[in-house]
Amino acid sequence: MLNIALANILSAKPEAGLPRAKRIIYLFQNGGPSQLDMFCYKPMLEKFAGQPLPESLQKNQSATFIDTNAAVLASRFSWSQDRYGNWYSDPAKPLMKVADDLLFLHNVKTDVVNHGPAQTMLHTGMPIPGRPSLGSWISYGLGSEAKDLPDYVVLNSGRPSFGGMSLYGSGFLPAELQGVPFAGTGEPVPYLDYPRDITTSDQQQVVQRIAKLNQVHFNQFRDPKIIARTKAMELAAQMQLSIPDLLDLSEESTDTLELYGADPQVHSFARNCLYARRLLERGSRIVHLVNGDWDMHTAVHSGTEHQCELSMRPIAGLITDLKRCGLLDDTLVVWGGEFGRTPQTEVSPLGYKEVGRDHHPDAFTMFLAGAGIQGGRAIGQTDDFGMYATDGSTHIHDLNATILHLLGFDHEKLTYRAEGREFRLTDVHGTVMENV
Amino acid sequence: MRFFCSILVLTFFTGLSWCQDSHPAIEILRQNCWDCHGNKTKGGFDLRDPELPDYFWDSLISDDEEERMPKDKSPLTETELAIVKDWLGMADRPHFPEHWAFQKLPDLSSSDQGNLIDRFTSDIELLPSQPWPQLVRRYYLALTGLYPTPEQAAMWHDPAQATALVDHLLSASAYGEHQADWWLDIARYADTNGYSQDKDMHRNVWLYRDWVIGAFNADMPWRDFVRYQIAGDLHAEEHAPAVGFLRNSMDSLEGGSVPEKFRIEQIHDRLRTVGQGLLGLTVHCAQCHDHRFDQISQAEYYQMFALLNQDTEAYVLHPTKEQKQLQNQLKQKVLKQVQLAQSDPKLQMDYLHWTTQREYWHYPEPTKIFSLAGYGFELQDNQEIFAPVGRNGGEVVYEISLDTPVPNITALKLQILPDPGNPYGSLGHCVNGEVSVSLIEVLIKPAGSADSEFEVVRLSSAETSYQGAANQIVDGKKDSHWGYLGNGPMLQRSVDVIVQFANPIHHPIGSEMKVSIHQRMGYKRNIGRFRLGLTAQPPAYQTGVDAVPYELQNHIENTDTSIQVNDNYRDQMWEAFLQRTNVQPYRGEIDKLYTQWPHGNTFLGFANGPVQRNHHMLDQGEWDQPLDQVTPGIPVSLHKGQPNTRLDFADWLASDQNQLTPRVLVNHVWQQVFGTGFSTTPGDLGHSGASPTQLRLFDALAADFAQHGSFKQLIRTIALSKLFQQETRTGKQPTTYEISGFPRFRMRAEEIRDNVLLVPGALNRQIGGPSVMPPIKGTLPMGSWTFPWNTRDHDRYRRALYTYWRRTSPYPFLNVIDAPDATQICVRRERSVSPLHALATLNEEVLDECAYRLAQQVQQQPEKTRLDWLYLKVLGREPNTAERNIWQDYSHSEVTHKEWYLACKVLLNLDEFTHHQ
Structure with a gap:
C-alpha cells in the first residue's frame, strides 16, 4: 500500500534484539481523565478537603478556570490495591483483572493547559497543529507493507476530540500516512460504499478495465507510477470487501463479546476495542482509539463512574484477548489523556450541583501494557496531593521517545526532511525512559 | 558524474554576456565541503575567504583517514582533485560565490529577441514538440486547470495559433481561479479558526480568496500583489481584504484560553508564512535561538515579528460599490425625515427638553x-x-x-x-x-x-x-x-x-x-x-x-448660561431623539429605511490605526517570556535602513531591494506548470534548501519577472517556450526538474474534481462568493457538515477551490488527495498513491453522478460512434487499436445504460485523465 523507500529509516532501526513491539493500540482518553479518582490514591485529599492547598503547592500551577487557592476535593470513591501495590478506585477496578500487565506512569507532564493544544502536543510533540502524528511517524518508520486494510486506523467513541485531525494527521509526511478514521455509524470510511446500484462485480469489472487501459498507457509512457496507481485502485476495490468483513462481528463468540462488553449492533468504545484486535489480526499496525468525554469541570465523580463503566471492562477485555491470541507480546498498548485534573475543586458558576476538577498538566497518570513490558509496576511519585512529580517527570517527549523505542526506532534518527531541515516527533527533546 | 553535469551546464550558458566567471571546482567544493566550511565555518576558515589555509589542500589529499576531508565521505577523485588544484593555483581565482539566492539578480540588458527560455535551451537537445491536439489540452490544463471541451479544442486546429491560444487562456476567468488555487495553499486559506473542534469556529474570509482570484485575473503586478497582502488596508480600501494573507492564521476559541498567547502564536504563524511564502526563508527557525548557518538571527526574527505586531485584529465590513451607493441613498432619505422633523414646530420643546435632561x-x-x-x-x-x-x-x-x-x-x-x-x-x-x-x-x-x-x-x-x-x-x-x-x-x-x-x-x-x-x-x-x-x-x-445616547453626550455643550447642541451633530442628535423617544411617524419611516440597509460582507482584517506595543524577543517564542527589547526592522543581511511599520515592511517586500520574492514566485509558477520547481524546497531557498536545477535559467526568469512584474507574461513566456511544448517524458519521472521532456504528474485534487464535473457539462462556473459545502455522505469525524449552512443544490457543482475548508476536518475528497489542512503554510503538496484516493474518485457522489450523466449523453449519440464520442469527450482523442480491443464487448448494439455508466466511470478514472502530461 505504501510506496516509500527512504534510506534514513533504515538508519533509525536500532541494534538487534529490538523492536519489542510491531504494532500499537493507543487508547486515547479525550478530555483529560481524573487520575485522582482512578489510579492515584491520595489520602491527604480527604484531610484537606474543603481547604486550600498548602501555599507552596499553589505557586506555579497552570489551571484554566479555577483560582489556585480553590478548595481541595477528596475523591469520593473507595480504593483497593492489586497484589503489586497499585491503586484502583472502585470505578477503575475492572481493570485490576489485567494488573499483571500494567505499567503505570504517575508523573506524566505536558506543556499546555487547553484541550486542543494539549491533545496536539500529546500526539505530535507540538501544541500547534501541522506536525505529523505519532501514528504517522510510526507508519512512516515501519515502511511499506501491502495489505487490504489501512495501516493506521482511528476509531472514535464519545464526543469528538478537541484536536480534530491533528491527532492523526500526517503533517508534512505524505497524506497516505495519515490515520484513516472509521465512522461508528453509516459509511465507515469515506467513499467506501458503492454508489447507486453498483455491485461488487460491477466495481471489479470497472477496476479491471482501468487496469488494462492503464497498462496500454504504461506501455507508451513507461512511468512506474501508472502501475502503482493501478494497484492502489485494485486495493481500493479489495478494501470495499475487507472493511465490511472486518466490521462484521458475527463470527465472534458470545464469550468474546461478553469479555469486551460489546454489543455488535451498538457503536461503542467496547466495540471499537474488539475492532482493534481484529484490525491487528488483519495486518493494520497502528490503531488509535479516541474515546470518552473526560472533561469534567463539573460532576467529576459521577462522570468518572460513567466513563469507567464504558471503558474499563473493554480495556481489560482487550488486553486479555490480545494475550489469548498471542498478540500482546509484540503489541504496545498505551492509555491516557492529554492532561490530568486538579486536586482542587472547580465550582460551576452555571449552577450545576456536582463539582468538578480543572485541567492539570503538571502530573498525571497514563499506563502501558504489552510489548514485553513487565507489568505490575508503577513509575513516578507525586506529592501528597498529586500536584507535582517528586522524583522527576515523564514529559510527553520522553513518553513519545519511549513509545518509538519500543517499536524499534531511535527517536533522534526517525526524521523527515521538510522546510530545509530534519524534523522528528520529539523535536529536540525526549529521553527514552530507562526502566520501561 | 556530478563533475560532468556541472561542466555541461557551464558550456550551455557561457554564451550569455552576463554569465559570471566561475570554475567547476566551486561546484565540487559546494557538494563536498560547503556544509561545514561555508554554512558553519568549521576548521577556522570559510570557503568564501579570499585566502584559504594550506591545511585545506593537505587535508584533501591526506592518507590518514582520520584527517582526510571531506569527513565521513568518500575522498575526491583524481579528476576532482586536479580541478580543485587548478582553482587554488589560479592567480586571479574566481571567488566562491555568495549563496545563489542572496545574489543580485542578473542584469538582463541583452538585446536578444525571442523567447527568454528558448535562448537558454538553444544548445540543448530537447524532445520534439508534442502533437498539437495534445498540446492544446496541455495548454488548457496548465493555464486554467480545466481541459478543453471537444468544441473548444476544435477551434484551435493549427499549431500557428499557439500564441493566440495562450493569450486567450490567460484572459479567461478560469485562469485566475487556477492560479489562486496554489496561492491559497501558501496563504493557508480556511473558513474556520482551527484548534478546537466544531463550535463557533466559522469565520468570514472568502473576500480574501476572491481578492486573490481577481488579482490574478487582472494581472496585478507581483509587487502590488505582495504589497497589498501585507498592508492592503493601509493602501486602499479595495485592497483591504488582501490582508487575509496575514490574518488566515489559526485562532483558539476554547474556554480558558489566554487570548494573548494565541495572538502571539498567530504572529509567529504570520511571520513564518511571510518567511517561507514570500522570502523563501525559514525565518521561523530563529524563533528560539540563533543558528550558526542561518542568515537571520533571533533578534532579527523578533524585529520582523515587531513589524507584524502593531495592530488590533478585527472583522471588517466591506460593502461593494453598489452597496455603498445604496447606503448613501438611504442616508439621504433618513436625513430628509430628520429635517422634516426638525421643522415640525410641535417637536421643538420636546427636543429641547430631551437634550437638556x-x-x-x-x-x-x-x-x-x-x-x-x-x-x-x-x-x-x-x-x-x-x-x-x-x-x-x-x-x-x-x-x-x-x-x-x-x-x-x-x-x-x-x-x-x-x-x-x-x-x-x-x-x-x-x-x-x-x-x-x-x-x-x-x-x-x-x-x-x-x-x-x-x-x-x-x-x-x-x-x-x-x-x-x-x-x-x-x-x-x-x-x-x-x-x-x-x-x-x-x-x-x-x-x-x-x-x-x-x-x-x-x-x-x-x-x-x-x-x-x-x-x-x-x-x-x-x-x-x-x-x-x-x-x-x-x-x-x-x-x-x-x-441621549452615550456617543452623542459629548456633543452637547454645557456652558454656564446655556445648553447647546454642537451644530455639526444636530442631525445626528435629532435622529437619536426620534429613535429614542419613539417619535412617530418619523421613527417608523427611518426604521423602514434601515431595514433595506446593505451591510456588505465582513472579512478578516485589522482595526483602524496601529497599536503601540513594546517589542521584545521571546524566550522559546513564548508569549509570557519576554527577553531584550527590540525595535521593528528587517534583517541587515536583506536590507540597509530601518522600516518600522507594517506598511514599510510591505513596501520593502515589493521593492527592488528584495531579490528573494521574485525568485520564490517564479519557482512557484514553475512548480505549478511543471509539477516541480527549480528548487524542490520552495519555502526554503536558503543554505539548507535544495539547490535549484537550471540555476541560470531560473535567475534569468526571476530577473525578467522582477522587471516586468506580470504573472501572465511569465506564464506566457513559459507556455510558448520549446521547453513547455516538448513531448511528454517517458519512464520514471525524476524528483527534481529536468529539462528534457514535459513531465507527467498527477493533477491536484481540485483539478481532478473540476475536470470530472466539466466533462458532462455539470461544472458551475460562478466565480467567488461564500464557500460552498458539497454533499458529504454521513458525518465528518468532527461533527456535522451543516454548519454554518446547509448544502445547497448548486453547491455540488462549483469549482473545488470554493469548497468550505474546515481545518479540524477538511472536506474528505480533497483531503485524501493531498490537499493540505491549512493549519500552516504549505509550499508544496505531496502526490501520494493511496487506495483511499482511489475510493474517492471511484465512489464519490458527485463524481459518480457525472459518470451517470455522461452515460445518458453517450446514448444519444449514433450507435456506431459512441465509444469514439466518449473518448473524444473525456480524453480528447480517439481510442487506439489496443484500447479498442479492450472495449470489444462494447461493439455490439445492445450495450445497456448501466454498461455505459460503468464505461464512463472507467474513463474518468484513467491515469491519463488525471495527469498533466
Missing part, C-alpha cells in the same frame, strides 16, 4: 472584572470595559465587582457600546453583530465581608432603548433571552438597558456589589464593550432608556 447616573470604577471563559478584559477611559473579540464560544458569564457610589440604589444601567473590532463594528462578538443577554444577577454585601454574606438583589423589570423583550433578562431564567440586532447603522450605535431593583438597596456607600451578566445563546453573542451605571433616583426621575 440631567444625568442622574453614577459610573463607578469596577474593582474586579472576571470571566471564567478567560476574557482579557481591559478597563478603559470612562469606566468602559472592553472584552476582546473572537475568544471563547458557548456559555459566558461576565462578573463585575463594584463599590457602591451612593446609598439607596434603585436601578442598574447596562450601557452596551459599539466597537470597531467587532463584526460590523457592532456591539458584540457574533459574526452577524448580534448581542444577547440571558440573565442579569446582582449581589450585594457589606464592604470587606466574606462571600457568604452576599445577598441577592431582587430585580423587578428591565427596558431597553431600542428594541427587544428586555424583561427576559430579569425573569431569573437562563433559557430566555433578550437579543439585539439593530438594522443598518443602528447596529453600530450604543444601546442602554435599565434594570429596576424591586426595592432600593439600603447598604451604605462603599458596599460591594457584584453584577453577573449571563449569555448562553452561544455563537459568541457576547457583549464586546460596555459600562455599568447605578442610580438612587426613583424610576420617574431617572434619565431612562430614552436618554
Whole structure:
C-alpha cells in the first residue's frame, strides 16, 4: 500500500534484539481523565478537603478556570490495591483483572493547559497543529507493507476530540500516512460504499478495465507510477470487501463479546476495542482509539463512574484477548489523556450541583501494557496531593521517545526532511525512559 | 558524474554576456565541503575567504583517514582533485560565490529577441514538440486547470495559433481561479479558526480568496500583489481584504484560553508564512535561538515579528460599490425625515427638553472584572470595559465587582457600546453583530465581608432603548433571552438597558456589589464593550432608556448660561431623539429605511490605526517570556535602513531591494506548470534548501519577472517556450526538474474534481462568493457538515477551490488527495498513491453522478460512434487499436445504460485523465 523507500529509516532501526513491539493500540482518553479518582490514591485529599492547598503547592500551577487557592476535593470513591501495590478506585477496578500487565506512569507532564493544544502536543510533540502524528511517524518508520486494510486506523467513541485531525494527521509526511478514521455509524470510511446500484462485480469489472487501459498507457509512457496507481485502485476495490468483513462481528463468540462488553449492533468504545484486535489480526499496525468525554469541570465523580463503566471492562477485555491470541507480546498498548485534573475543586458558576476538577498538566497518570513490558509496576511519585512529580517527570517527549523505542526506532534518527531541515516527533527533546 | 553535469551546464550558458566567471571546482567544493566550511565555518576558515589555509589542500589529499576531508565521505577523485588544484593555483581565482539566492539578480540588458527560455535551451537537445491536439489540452490544463471541451479544442486546429491560444487562456476567468488555487495553499486559506473542534469556529474570509482570484485575473503586478497582502488596508480600501494573507492564521476559541498567547502564536504563524511564502526563508527557525548557518538571527526574527505586531485584529465590513451607493441613498432619505422633523414646530420643546435632561447616573470604577471563559478584559477611559473579540464560544458569564457610589440604589444601567473590532463594528462578538443577554444577577454585601454574606438583589423589570423583550433578562431564567440586532447603522450605535431593583438597596456607600451578566445563546453573542451605571433616583426621575445616547453626550455643550447642541451633530442628535423617544411617524419611516440597509460582507482584517506595543524577543517564542527589547526592522543581511511599520515592511517586500520574492514566485509558477520547481524546497531557498536545477535559467526568469512584474507574461513566456511544448517524458519521472521532456504528474485534487464535473457539462462556473459545502455522505469525524449552512443544490457543482475548508476536518475528497489542512503554510503538496484516493474518485457522489450523466449523453449519440464520442469527450482523442480491443464487448448494439455508466466511470478514472502530461 505504501510506496516509500527512504534510506534514513533504515538508519533509525536500532541494534538487534529490538523492536519489542510491531504494532500499537493507543487508547486515547479525550478530555483529560481524573487520575485522582482512578489510579492515584491520595489520602491527604480527604484531610484537606474543603481547604486550600498548602501555599507552596499553589505557586506555579497552570489551571484554566479555577483560582489556585480553590478548595481541595477528596475523591469520593473507595480504593483497593492489586497484589503489586497499585491503586484502583472502585470505578477503575475492572481493570485490576489485567494488573499483571500494567505499567503505570504517575508523573506524566505536558506543556499546555487547553484541550486542543494539549491533545496536539500529546500526539505530535507540538501544541500547534501541522506536525505529523505519532501514528504517522510510526507508519512512516515501519515502511511499506501491502495489505487490504489501512495501516493506521482511528476509531472514535464519545464526543469528538478537541484536536480534530491533528491527532492523526500526517503533517508534512505524505497524506497516505495519515490515520484513516472509521465512522461508528453509516459509511465507515469515506467513499467506501458503492454508489447507486453498483455491485461488487460491477466495481471489479470497472477496476479491471482501468487496469488494462492503464497498462496500454504504461506501455507508451513507461512511468512506474501508472502501475502503482493501478494497484492502489485494485486495493481500493479489495478494501470495499475487507472493511465490511472486518466490521462484521458475527463470527465472534458470545464469550468474546461478553469479555469486551460489546454489543455488535451498538457503536461503542467496547466495540471499537474488539475492532482493534481484529484490525491487528488483519495486518493494520497502528490503531488509535479516541474515546470518552473526560472533561469534567463539573460532576467529576459521577462522570468518572460513567466513563469507567464504558471503558474499563473493554480495556481489560482487550488486553486479555490480545494475550489469548498471542498478540500482546509484540503489541504496545498505551492509555491516557492529554492532561490530568486538579486536586482542587472547580465550582460551576452555571449552577450545576456536582463539582468538578480543572485541567492539570503538571502530573498525571497514563499506563502501558504489552510489548514485553513487565507489568505490575508503577513509575513516578507525586506529592501528597498529586500536584507535582517528586522524583522527576515523564514529559510527553520522553513518553513519545519511549513509545518509538519500543517499536524499534531511535527517536533522534526517525526524521523527515521538510522546510530545509530534519524534523522528528520529539523535536529536540525526549529521553527514552530507562526502566520501561 | 556530478563533475560532468556541472561542466555541461557551464558550456550551455557561457554564451550569455552576463554569465559570471566561475570554475567547476566551486561546484565540487559546494557538494563536498560547503556544509561545514561555508554554512558553519568549521576548521577556522570559510570557503568564501579570499585566502584559504594550506591545511585545506593537505587535508584533501591526506592518507590518514582520520584527517582526510571531506569527513565521513568518500575522498575526491583524481579528476576532482586536479580541478580543485587548478582553482587554488589560479592567480586571479574566481571567488566562491555568495549563496545563489542572496545574489543580485542578473542584469538582463541583452538585446536578444525571442523567447527568454528558448535562448537558454538553444544548445540543448530537447524532445520534439508534442502533437498539437495534445498540446492544446496541455495548454488548457496548465493555464486554467480545466481541459478543453471537444468544441473548444476544435477551434484551435493549427499549431500557428499557439500564441493566440495562450493569450486567450490567460484572459479567461478560469485562469485566475487556477492560479489562486496554489496561492491559497501558501496563504493557508480556511473558513474556520482551527484548534478546537466544531463550535463557533466559522469565520468570514472568502473576500480574501476572491481578492486573490481577481488579482490574478487582472494581472496585478507581483509587487502590488505582495504589497497589498501585507498592508492592503493601509493602501486602499479595495485592497483591504488582501490582508487575509496575514490574518488566515489559526485562532483558539476554547474556554480558558489566554487570548494573548494565541495572538502571539498567530504572529509567529504570520511571520513564518511571510518567511517561507514570500522570502523563501525559514525565518521561523530563529524563533528560539540563533543558528550558526542561518542568515537571520533571533533578534532579527523578533524585529520582523515587531513589524507584524502593531495592530488590533478585527472583522471588517466591506460593502461593494453598489452597496455603498445604496447606503448613501438611504442616508439621504433618513436625513430628509430628520429635517422634516426638525421643522415640525410641535417637536421643538420636546427636543429641547430631551437634550437638556440631567444625568442622574453614577459610573463607578469596577474593582474586579472576571470571566471564567478567560476574557482579557481591559478597563478603559470612562469606566468602559472592553472584552476582546473572537475568544471563547458557548456559555459566558461576565462578573463585575463594584463599590457602591451612593446609598439607596434603585436601578442598574447596562450601557452596551459599539466597537470597531467587532463584526460590523457592532456591539458584540457574533459574526452577524448580534448581542444577547440571558440573565442579569446582582449581589450585594457589606464592604470587606466574606462571600457568604452576599445577598441577592431582587430585580423587578428591565427596558431597553431600542428594541427587544428586555424583561427576559430579569425573569431569573437562563433559557430566555433578550437579543439585539439593530438594522443598518443602528447596529453600530450604543444601546442602554435599565434594570429596576424591586426595592432600593439600603447598604451604605462603599458596599460591594457584584453584577453577573449571563449569555448562553452561544455563537459568541457576547457583549464586546460596555459600562455599568447605578442610580438612587426613583424610576420617574431617572434619565431612562430614552436618554441621549452615550456617543452623542459629548456633543452637547454645557456652558454656564446655556445648553447647546454642537451644530455639526444636530442631525445626528435629532435622529437619536426620534429613535429614542419613539417619535412617530418619523421613527417608523427611518426604521423602514434601515431595514433595506446593505451591510456588505465582513472579512478578516485589522482595526483602524496601529497599536503601540513594546517589542521584545521571546524566550522559546513564548508569549509570557519576554527577553531584550527590540525595535521593528528587517534583517541587515536583506536590507540597509530601518522600516518600522507594517506598511514599510510591505513596501520593502515589493521593492527592488528584495531579490528573494521574485525568485520564490517564479519557482512557484514553475512548480505549478511543471509539477516541480527549480528548487524542490520552495519555502526554503536558503543554505539548507535544495539547490535549484537550471540555476541560470531560473535567475534569468526571476530577473525578467522582477522587471516586468506580470504573472501572465511569465506564464506566457513559459507556455510558448520549446521547453513547455516538448513531448511528454517517458519512464520514471525524476524528483527534481529536468529539462528534457514535459513531465507527467498527477493533477491536484481540485483539478481532478473540476475536470470530472466539466466533462458532462455539470461544472458551475460562478466565480467567488461564500464557500460552498458539497454533499458529504454521513458525518465528518468532527461533527456535522451543516454548519454554518446547509448544502445547497448548486453547491455540488462549483469549482473545488470554493469548497468550505474546515481545518479540524477538511472536506474528505480533497483531503485524501493531498490537499493540505491549512493549519500552516504549505509550499508544496505531496502526490501520494493511496487506495483511499482511489475510493474517492471511484465512489464519490458527485463524481459518480457525472459518470451517470455522461452515460445518458453517450446514448444519444449514433450507435456506431459512441465509444469514439466518449473518448473524444473525456480524453480528447480517439481510442487506439489496443484500447479498442479492450472495449470489444462494447461493439455490439445492445450495450445497456448501466454498461455505459460503468464505461464512463472507467474513463474518468484513467491515469491519463488525471495527469498533466
